[in-house]
Amino acid sequence: MHRRAAALAVPLTAIALAVSSCGSIPDEWRTPAFMRMGEDELDPRLPEVSGDVGEEPEVTFPDNEPPDEEISGIVSQGSGEDELVRNDDLLVANVAQYQWTAPGEGELVEGQSSYETGAPDLVRMEQMPEYITEGLVNQPVGSRAVFVFPPLTEEERTQAEAAGQPAPEGASVLVLDVMDRFNKGAVVPGEQTSNGGGDLPEVVQEGHSQPEITIPETDPPEDLVVEPLIEGDGPEVEEGQQVIVQYTGVRWEADENGAHEPFDSTWSRAGDPFDTTIGAGAVIEGWDEGMVGQSVGSRLLLVVPGDMAYGETEEEAMGGPVGTLVFVIDILGAVDNPPPAEEPSADPSAEPSEGEEEGSEE
Secondary structure, three states: OOHHHHHHOOOHHHHOOOOOOOOOOOHHHHHHHHHHHHHOOOOOOOOEEEOOOOOOOEEEOOOOOOOOOOEEEEEEOOOOHHHEOOOOOEEEEEEEEEEEEEOOEEEEEEEEEHHHHOOOEEEEHHHOOHHHHHHHOOOEOOOEEEEEEOOOOHHHHHHHHHOOOOOOOOEEEEEEEEEEEEOOOOOOOOOOOOOEOOOOOEEEOOOOOOOEEEOOOOOOOOOOEEEEEEOOOOOEOOOOOEEEEEEEEEEOOOOOOOOOOOOEEHHHHOOOOEEEEOOOOOOOHHHHHHHOOOEOOOEEEEEEOHHHOOOOOHHHHOOOOOOOEEEEEEEEEEEOOOOOOOOOOOOOOOOOOOOOOOOOOO
16 A cells, blocks of 8 residues: 555554654754755645644635646744754644545545544654655644545545545545644753752753663651652643653662663664653553652652562563652643543334333333
């Protein structure tokens, strides 16, 4: 299946869809990109898209047949050359999908707009088709891009249907608003106002690097401990949101060599930010309780007892780290999740099926 068909074969939430660790863009990468932006002219075959970035777009479809090739363009550019999209970023984007069905005719695909759900997509650039990434790289945060995918060929329709995927009529149009970006190695700004210490682990973290965690020679606390090392000034994390974090975890108990090596860390994956739903049982209880209510932009020291992590014994842990765990977590961002799908309601006018009587109980 062609790359465009593969991209359209999943919902936009699935499209959910290494930058320099210092987060800055070398000067020689900046001006040429902006010069090219200024010189580019939009393909006249693109639908007209109006409205402010960050608000639901208005799309007007041209009075001609959809093109038979992929076309794209940046219809609105953000400001700030320090915030250019890179090819391995994690983006927060509002995305809406439309079907361009005939000359001058098109419509929003039901359920395929983050403006309808109120929940943006998390787009990992490394997982996107080249056609998507090449249109976004070097564009500023706050930009709006439009992508047009031509109608599926008969072969592509057959492949999609065989895979159980929808085969829409006409061309598919994506409008994507880049709302924020997180690069590899991203950390929260600000200096640590606390390093922990005393009866708590001590944390030293220099710049964009894995934190060094020193465990005291004392028994671990029995209850969950949440110690802000950097206090963020962003909104409070709410239950059910998606959080974007950097983290490192170690066991309180030393290994056979007397060390406390990380059992898991985003820094072991090149500082690639991790995202997960918080406060809904998707992660350990210590994370759910420890992060909800904390401010975005915070660096947290979490000491999580085994009964709020993976358990106190090998049998309980089932392969996870045993006992009290220590995490250092940077809360880079938090965004809403889409609301759960509504269950179809029963039709009160429906007649009882054969063999059932109205008002009967099991």
